[in-house]
Every structure is written in structure tokens, then in C-alpha cells.
Amino acid sequence: MNADSIIFAPLLPWIALYVACALAVLLIGLAIWRGLAGWWLRALAAVALLVALANPSLQQEERNPLTDIVLxxxxxxxxxxxxxxxxQTQAALGRVLAQIAAMPDTEARVAVVSDGEGDEGTRAMAALSEALAEEPRARVAGAILISDGRVHDMERTPDLPxxxxxxxxxxSTDWDRRLVVQNAPAFGILGEExxxxxxxxxxxxxxxxxxxxxxxxxxxxxxxxxxRTYDVPVGEELSLPVTLSHGGKNVIQFVTPTxxxxxxxxxxxxxVQINGxxxxxxxxxxSGEPHPGERTWRNLLKxxxxxDLVHFTILRPPEKQDGVPVSELSLIAFPTRELFIEKIDEFDLIIFDRYKRRGILPTLYLENIRxxxxxxGAVLVAAGPDFASADSIYRSPLGDIMPxxxxxxxxxxxxxxxxxxxxxxxxxxxxxxxxxxxQEDGVPxxxxxxxxxxxxxxxGQVVMSGLEERPLLVLQRQGEGRVALMASDHAxxxxxGFEGGGPQLELxxxxxxxxxxxxxxxxxxLTAEAVGQEMTVTRRTLGDAPSEVEVTGPDGSLYTVPLEELSPGLYQGVFEGPDLGLYRLVEGDKTAVVALGPSAPKEFEETIATGEVLEAAVDARRGGVVPLEDGTPDIRQVREGRxxxxxxxxxxxxREAYVTADVTVIPLVNPLLFLALAALMSLGAWLLEGRRGAKGS
Incomplete structure (x- = not known):
């Protein structure tokens, strides 16, 4: 298509033309006021002069129309x-593209939105902004979003033209049930609700x-x-008291059936993951009696x-008779009944350091410790020569739990x-x-x-040995508790720092x-740590090497994670979860649960289709929300603003956008010719006014 227009390329700056035009009007007005007969010739001369200075031209454009774009x-x-x-999406997309293709000078640009990185949800507005940035705004005739309406980045809505x-x-008949954790602390103190x-x-x-x-x-x-399963009401806030049973990560899983x-x-x-x-x-x-190692235990614990350390040392056995009053031997009496009967469960650990039976702790108390x-509970025995004697605590009810x-x-x-x-x-x-x-000789x-x-x-499990590979440190699980026996008091x-010392404090x-x-x-x-959608699975065992861990995904899919040995008894594998959600890990008799992202990703927090999220953005651009269950709508062309x-x-x-293929500029006047015309008309005005003046005289 072609388009013609008149353009000006003035020989003088526009401000000079404006001034010249004003002067011409003033002079013509003065000539009329004085009654000069040639004022009209003077006016024509001024117009010819101004036209010559404005230098008008005819511009002819050859335009190629551009297609309108629908995002x-x-x-x-x-x-x-x-x-x-x-x-529904694929059917609607096919019909929309077919209708756009049937329209003259109209084409479609398709952008696909998948889940955002991590747990960002649907980033439809970001995709629309990117698609709009790639096209000239003057060609964008509209935008159509095929979605359930659950968009999570409305703050990025672009300014559509x-x-x-x-x-x-x-x-409209869709419904869904969801479980929402409204409040869960990240940390909890053991034993407290x-x-x-x-x-x-x-x-x-x-x-x-x-x-x-x-x-x-x-x-x-x-x-x-x-x-454990309980019947709970729907739509009511539930407050669940929880008491953590162990330190570290406590994983609590809530499930309501489909x-x-x-x-x-x-x-x-x-x-919910709560660190205890x-x-x-x-x-x-x-402590049974003072010795150089007693301070070691005290320094470590203090x-x-x-x-909170409660420390008692037996300075004198009851059978010793030296005439010293009991009131001068200790500041307080040894509260054996209070410690070993009434408040024993308040202690996390009991340590017997070179202790032997002296009649201070009756058999009833030792049975209670067992x-x-x-x-x-937990008991640690740091044995000295007393452990091998006839008065050894092994020859008491505590012998039943010794490793x-x-x-x-x-x-x-x-x-x-x-x-x-x-x-x-x-x-x-x-x-x-x-x-x-x-060491000094260089031998480690x-x-x-x-x-x-x-x-x-x-x-028990012998984890350290001494002379001729005899047991030095023996550990054992006993019932619900634990017992450790160290067969030396020379730590x-x-x-x-004797002979270079050793890792005594760390041990x-x-x-x-x-x-x-x-x-x-x-x-x-069996533990798993998640970063993004990648989990690191760690298996620690004293037994045979595990080969792999079975992982069940949130959709029920089964995966296997091979393990590699990092160090003796420690195995690790890495697994990239395909979906966000809950994963259950099983290896032998050990199980674990880990969540990649939230247990219910943002995409599944609210699943009912709705137009409310996009309603304000759609209304601001005079668009509409059309449920596809009523069929794919027809696409029409409407004037802007309707x-x-x-x-x-x-x-x-x-949008009627176009690109200019060629431009031709044809001058409408010859400046020299118009200047000559202006001069002739000025001369004619002078002659006309001169004759009339001569006749009048």
C-alpha cells in the first residue's frame, strides 16, 4: 500500500519563518490601513516568499503491511x-491457533510455562513478559493464557497494549482436600511440650x-x-502437643487418606522437621577415690x-575409723537416696570413675541404676584396678548390664x-x-x-584395644539404654601430653x-539431607556393606540409589528427585522420610481452577475469563478501546502496523521561481500605487 504526505524542508530555521510571517501580516495590515491600492499584490508577494522559504515537498511512501501478533x-x-x-489445554490450543491462522494478517506466538525452579509455582506472567519483550509492541493485538488460573507471579504482570x-x-465440579501445617517450630527442647x-x-x-x-x-x-491414626474434624484448626524424644532431626509426617x-x-x-x-x-x-584422671572427667564436663554436673568423690570408706568427726569430712552428706532413687531419671548420664563397692550404695540402689x-539411661564405667577386685561393681546388680x-x-x-x-x-x-x-622421631x-x-x-562391641589386642573400650546397648566400659584409668x-598425648578430649x-x-x-x-531437588542419602552401619537404598517418590514411583563407601561403615549416594514432595527411604530395617521442597509444593497448595487471581489484570485490559468446559471461544477482531x-x-x-519499503520526495515549488514571482508582484504593487498617486496629483 502507498501513502502520500506533504513535508517541509525550510531554507531558514522555523523561528525565522515565524518571525517573517508575523512581519508580513503586520506590513499587509499597515498597507490596508493606509489604503494602498497594491496591498493585495504585496500579500501575494509575501505568500510566495514564505512558500519559497518553507520549501514544501510531496512525500510518497511505499508501505508493506505487518501481521498482527497474538501471544x-x-x-x-x-x-x-x-x-x-x-x-483441555491441548484442544483449546489447537482451536485457538487454527482461528488465528485463518485471520488475515494475523499470527500467533506460543510460550510454554512449566514449573518454576525450586518451588516458585506457575510463572505465567514472567513468560508473558518475556514473549512481549521479543515482539514490537505496535504489532501485539492480544494475549491469551490457557491455564487453570493458579498463577504465582502476578507482581510481574506486563503493561500490555x-x-x-x-x-x-x-x-466447576472439581473439589480437593488438603492438609495445611499452619505453625511448626524449627527447634524444640527435649522433654518439653x-x-x-x-x-x-x-x-x-x-x-x-x-x-x-x-x-x-x-x-x-x-x-x-x-x-497412629486419629479421627479429626474438617475445617477446624487443630493444636497438637508434641514432646520430642531425641536430639537432632525429628521428622513428623501427617497423612490423611485420599x-x-x-x-x-x-x-x-x-x-514437619523439628530439631531437638x-x-x-x-x-x-x-569418683571412688582421688586419682590423676579424676580432674580429666571434671574438666571435660565443666x-x-x-x-549440669553433679560430682561426688568418696574420700573415706565407711569402714575406716580414724576418729575424725563426720561433720569435718564433707560440706554436705552424700544424698544417695535422693540421687539414686528419687531423681535418678533426671540424669542423662551416670559415670562411675574408679568406683568400687564400699557399702555406700546398697544393693537396692544399684538395682535401681540397672x-x-x-x-x-546411660552408665559409663571408667575402670581402675578396683574393677578387677572382689569389690568390683561388676559383682553387683550392675554386672547384669556390663558389656x-x-x-x-x-x-x-x-x-x-x-x-x-x-x-x-x-x-x-x-x-x-x-x-x-x-612424635619426635617422626613416627605417628x-x-x-x-x-x-x-x-x-x-x-558388647570392642571399639578400642590395648595390650596384645585386649579390649580397652567396650560399648553396648542394653534395653533402651547404653553402657560403656573403659578398661583403664590412664586416659x-x-x-x-605424655609422649605426644592423644585425642583424649575428642574421644x-x-x-x-x-x-x-x-x-x-x-x-x-539412615538419613537424607535435601538441597533443592537433590538429596544426599547416608547409611551408617557396623554390618555388611549395603548395596542400594530404595526410594519411594510422592507419586508412588520406586527408585534405587546406589551407595558408595566413603569410609569404613559410612556409605553415601546422591539422588535427584524428579518431583517436589515426600520421599520415603528404606534400606534393610532402616527407614527415613525426607521432603524435597515443601511436602505439598506450591502447585498443589490450591488446586481448584479459578479466575480470581487474574481477574484484575484481565479487567484492566478489557479482556475476559472463559471456562473451557463451556467450549473454546471464538476469536474476533474489535476496535481499540472497545x-x-x-x-x-x-x-x-x-494494530495495522507496517514497514516502509521506499520513500520518494518530490519538491512542490521551485524556490527561485517563487522568489521571482514575489519580486514581480512587489514591483507590480509599486507601479500600481505610483500611477494612482500621479493621477491624484
């Missing part, structure tokens, strides 16, 4: 996979047996154990500000403590070799110890924390 954004996020939304429409998937707040909510066209007033089963499982007809069960479960922390660790240290271990028995021999000979093959796998002694000091090794109580191994030599710290059931020191464990949606149709605005 079509197709939502293929996870929520669009529910019900028959994917089929044309109508915006939503073709909404889904059905914390409160979780959650709610089961029904959305959409809820059937008669659902909604507020209905009750549904809710299963609660802690750390992958057998779940109801018939609901859209998805991906939001019927939730996982100890408010204070209460330790009871009973150096930790989170430990029962305390069976109930979940090894004394042979009555005490070896007084130098030796180097060593980690056994089993000890290289056990978290208490794993990696202690890396803490070998370098620990300093020697010079006393060892000969032990006969029982059911203090390491802290004094005793690990030992104490293992006995207090710190999760990081569990010798049999309402662009109606019953069964949506509109786009023709």
Missing part, C-alpha cells in the same frame, strides 16, 4: 496435569460427606515409625556450658591404645587416627598408657554424646 501462553505446570486439564484473556481449564497447629481443608464443589462438620482419619508417624473424587492426594500429607535440642545435660559423676539403664567381665588381672605395662576394625566403623572412634600427633602414634584391666568380652596421660566427648543418644553418633542410621470479550467469544485489536 498465546500455555500453562503446562504440575497442576495442569490434574484431571483432564492437559487434554492489547486485551488479555484467560481460557480456564478445569471443571511444643504445639503444632494444622488444619484439614476442603475446597471447591465439596460432596455432601465432606466439608465443615465431617471427620476424616489423620495418621501421624514420627521418624518413619508405625503411624477421598473419592478429589483432584489429587499430593496435598494430603505434610512433613537439650536444654541442659545432667551428668552425675561418682568445659561444656550446656552440662533398671534406669533398661528404661533408657564385658573382668578376669581379675590388672596389667601394669606400657601399650599404645588402638582402634579396632569394628572401631573404625563406629562413630565414637571413627577417624581418630587422623588425630595422631607426630598416640602416647602410651600403662594400666589395663583384663576383660573377657561379652555381647589422663593423653591430656598431659571422651564422642563417648559421652553417644551415650546420651546424639543422632550424629548413631552407629546404625470491550474485547463476550458470551462465547474473545477479541483481539487489529
Amino acid at each position: 498465546v501462553v500455555v500453562d503446562e505446570s504440575s497442576s495442569q496435569g490434574l484431571s483432564d486439564r492437559a487434554e 492489547a486485551p488479555l484473556h484467560l481460557l480456564m481449564t478445569g471443571h 511444643i504445639t503444632l497447629t494444622l488444619m484439614i481443608e476442603d475446597q471447591g464443589d465439596v460432596p455432601a460427606n465432606g466439608g465443615p462438620g465431617a471427620t476424616v482419619p489423620l495418621s501421624i508417624a514420627i521418624d518413619g515409625e508405625e503411624p 477421598a473419592e473424587g478429589e483432584l489429587t492426594d499430593r496435598n494430603n500429607a505434610a512433613v 535440642v537439650r536444654d541442659r545435660l545432667r551428668v552425675l559423676l561418682v 568445659s561444656d556450658s550446656s552440662v 533398671d534406669y539403664v533398661e528404661r533408657g 564385658a567381665s573382668p578376669s581379675a588381672r590388672v596389667l601394669e605395662e606400657g601399650y599404645l591404645p588402638e582402634v579396632t576394625d569394628l572401631g573404625e566403623k563406629h562413630p565414637v572412634t571413627e577417624g581418630l587416627e587422623a588425630l595422631y600427633p607426630s 602414634g598416640w602416647g602410651r598408657w600403662f594400666r589395663l584391666v583384663d576383660l573377657i568380652p561379652g555381647q 589422663w596421660l593423653w591430656s598431659r 571422651l566427648r564422642r563417648l559421652a554424646h553417644w551415650m546420651m543418644k546424639e543422632p550424629d553418633l548413631e552407629e546404625e542410621s 470491550v474485547a470479550a463476550g458470551r462465547g467469544w474473545v477479541g483481539i485489536t487489529p
Whole structure:
């Protein structure tokens, strides 16, 4: 198509022409006022002069029309996979593209939206902004979004120059049930009650047996154990008191079963991860008699500000008679009944340091200590020569829980403590070799110890050995509790730096924390740590090497994760989860639960199709929201500024954009000719006025 227009290329600046025009009008007005007969010739001369200076030209443009562009954004996020939304989307897309292709000078640009990175949800407005940035705004005739309306980046809505429409998937009869954790603390103190707040909510066209007033089963499982099920009301806020049972990560899983007809069960479960922390660790240290190693235990326990230490040392046995009044031997009486009967369960760990039976603790008290271990307590025995004697605490009710028995021999000979093959796998002694000091002769090794109580191994695990590979440190789980037996009282030599010393503080710290059931020191464990959609699976075991871990995804899919040995007893594998949600891990008799992202991703928090999210943006651009269950609407062309949606149709605005292929400029006047005309007319005016003047005289 062609277009003609008149343009000006003035010989003088426009301001000069304006001034010249004003002067011409003033002079012509003056000539008329004086009654000059040639004023009209003067006016024509002024016009000719001004036209010559303005230099008008005829501009002829050869224009090639451009097609109008309709942006079509197709939502293929996870929520669009529910019900028959994917089929609705593809059918609507096909019809929309066919209608646009049938329109003259109109074409479509399709942008596909999938799930955002991490848990960003549907980023439809970002996709629309990117598509708009790639096209000239003057050619954009409209934008059509095919989606369920659950858009999560409305703050990025672009300034469209044309109508915006939503073709909404889904059905008016859709309904869904979801479990929402409204409040869950990240940390909790062991033994203290914390409160979780959650709610089961029904959305959409809820059937008669659902909604507020209905009750549904809710299963609660802690750390992958057998779940417990309770009937809870729908639509009411539930406050659940929880008391953490162990330190470290406590994983609590909530599940409500899938109801018939609901859209998805991906939001019927939730996982809460709460780190259990100890408010204070209460330790009871009973020393049988003063010796150089007593200070070692005291310094270790007092150096930790989170430990409350109660320490008693038996300075004189009851049978000793030296005439010293009892009131002068101690500041307070040894509260044996209070400690070992009434308040024994308040202690996390009891340490017997070179203690032997002296009649201070009756058999009843020792039986209570044994029962305390069976109930979940912990006892550590740091043995000296007394453990091999007839007064050994092994020859008391505590012998029932000891991991090894004394042979009555005490070896007084130098030796180097060593980690056994089993000890290289056990978290208490794993990696202690890396803490070998370098001795003067350059040979790595620990300093020697010079006393060892000969032990006969029982059911306990020997993780360190001494002279001629005799047991030095023996660990055992007993009932719900734990017992450790160290067959020497010479650990203090390491802290004094004898012959280079050794990792005494690290060993005793690990030992104490293992006995207090710190999760990081569990010798049999299956754990997983998630970063984004990648999980690192860790299996620690003292047994045979595991080959792989079975992983169940949130949609029920099964995967296997091969494990590689990082160090003795420690195996690890990496798995990239294809979806966000809950994953259950199984290896042997060990199970674990881990959430990649939230247990219910943003795509499944609210699944009912709606136009409310986009309503303001659509109305601002005179568009419309059309449910696809009523059929794909017709596409019409409407003038700019008119309402662009109606019953069964949506509109786009023709833009009539073009590109100029060629420009021809033809001058309309010859400046020299017009200047000559101006001069002639000025001369004619002068002659006319001169004749009239002569006649009048």
C-alpha cells in the first residue's frame, strides 16, 4: 500500500519563518490601513516568499503491511496435569491457533510455562513478559493464557497494549482436600511440650460427606515409625502437643487418606522437621577415690556450658575409723537416696570413675541404676584396678548390664591404645587416627598408657584395644539404654601430653554424646539431607556393606540409589528427585522420610481452577475469563478501546502496523521561481500605487 504526505524542508530555521510571517501580516495590515491600492499584490508577494522559504515537498511512501501478533501462553505446570486439564489445554490450543491462522494478517506466538525452579509455582506472567519483550509492541493485538488460573507471579504482570484473556481449564465440579501445617517450630527442647497447629481443608464443589462438620482419619508417624491414626474434624484448626524424644532431626509426617473424587492426594500429607535440642545435660559423676584422671572427667564436663554436673568423690570408706568427726569430712552428706532413687531419671548420664563397692550404695540402689539403664539411661564405667577386685561393681546388680567381665588381672605395662576394625566403623572412634600427633622421631602414634584391666568380652562391641589386642573400650546397648566400659584409668596421660598425648578430649566427648543418644553418633542410621531437588542419602552401619537404598517418590514411583563407601561403615549416594514432595527411604530395617521442597509444593497448595487471581489484570485490559468446559471461544477482531470479550467469544485489536519499503520526495515549488514571482508582484504593487498617486496629483 502507498501513502502520500506533504513535508517541509525550510531554507531558514522555523523561528525565522515565524518571525517573517508575523512581519508580513503586520506590513499587509499597515498597507490596508493606509489604503494602498497594491496591498493585495504585496500579500501575494509575501505568500510566495514564505512558500519559497518553507520549501514544501510531496512525500510518497511505499508501505508493506505487518501481521498482527497474538501471544498465546500455555500453562503446562504440575497442576495442569490434574484431571483432564492437559487434554483441555491441548484442544483449546489447537482451536485457538487454527482461528488465528485463518485471520488475515494475523499470527500467533506460543510460550510454554512449566514449573518454576525450586518451588516458585506457575510463572505465567514472567513468560508473558518475556514473549512481549521479543515482539514490537505496535504489532501485539492480544494475549491469551490457557491455564487453570493458579498463577504465582502476578507482581510481574506486563503493561500490555492489547486485551488479555484467560481460557480456564478445569471443571466447576472439581473439589480437593488438603492438609495445611499452619505453625511448626524449627527447634524444640527435649522433654518439653511444643504445639503444632494444622488444619484439614476442603475446597471447591465439596460432596455432601465432606466439608465443615465431617471427620476424616489423620495418621501421624514420627521418624518413619508405625503411624497412629486419629479421627479429626474438617475445617477446624487443630493444636497438637508434641514432646520430642531425641536430639537432632525429628521428622513428623501427617497423612490423611485420599477421598473419592478429589483432584489429587499430593496435598494430603505434610512433613514437619523439628530439631531437638537439650536444654541442659545432667551428668552425675561418682569418683571412688582421688586419682590423676579424676580432674580429666571434671574438666571435660565443666568445659561444656550446656552440662549440669553433679560430682561426688568418696574420700573415706565407711569402714575406716580414724576418729575424725563426720561433720569435718564433707560440706554436705552424700544424698544417695535422693540421687539414686528419687531423681535418678533426671540424669542423662551416670559415670562411675574408679568406683568400687564400699557399702555406700546398697544393693537396692544399684538395682535401681540397672533398671534406669533398661528404661533408657546411660552408665559409663571408667575402670581402675578396683574393677578387677572382689569389690568390683561388676559383682553387683550392675554386672547384669556390663558389656564385658573382668578376669581379675590388672596389667601394669606400657601399650599404645588402638582402634579396632569394628572401631573404625563406629562413630565414637571413627577417624581418630587422623588425630595422631607426630612424635619426635617422626613416627605417628598416640602416647602410651600403662594400666589395663583384663576383660573377657561379652555381647558388647570392642571399639578400642590395648595390650596384645585386649579390649580397652567396650560399648553396648542394653534395653533402651547404653553402657560403656573403659578398661583403664590412664586416659589422663593423653591430656598431659605424655609422649605426644592423644585425642583424649575428642574421644571422651564422642563417648559421652553417644551415650546420651546424639543422632550424629548413631552407629546404625539412615538419613537424607535435601538441597533443592537433590538429596544426599547416608547409611551408617557396623554390618555388611549395603548395596542400594530404595526410594519411594510422592507419586508412588520406586527408585534405587546406589551407595558408595566413603569410609569404613559410612556409605553415601546422591539422588535427584524428579518431583517436589515426600520421599520415603528404606534400606534393610532402616527407614527415613525426607521432603524435597515443601511436602505439598506450591502447585498443589490450591488446586481448584479459578479466575480470581487474574481477574484484575484481565479487567484492566478489557479482556475476559472463559471456562473451557463451556467450549473454546471464538476469536474476533474489535476496535481499540472497545470491550474485547463476550458470551462465547474473545477479541483481539487489529494494530495495522507496517514497514516502509521506499520513500520518494518530490519538491512542490521551485524556490527561485517563487522568489521571482514575489519580486514581480512587489514591483507590480509599486507601479500600481505610483500611477494612482500621479493621477491624484
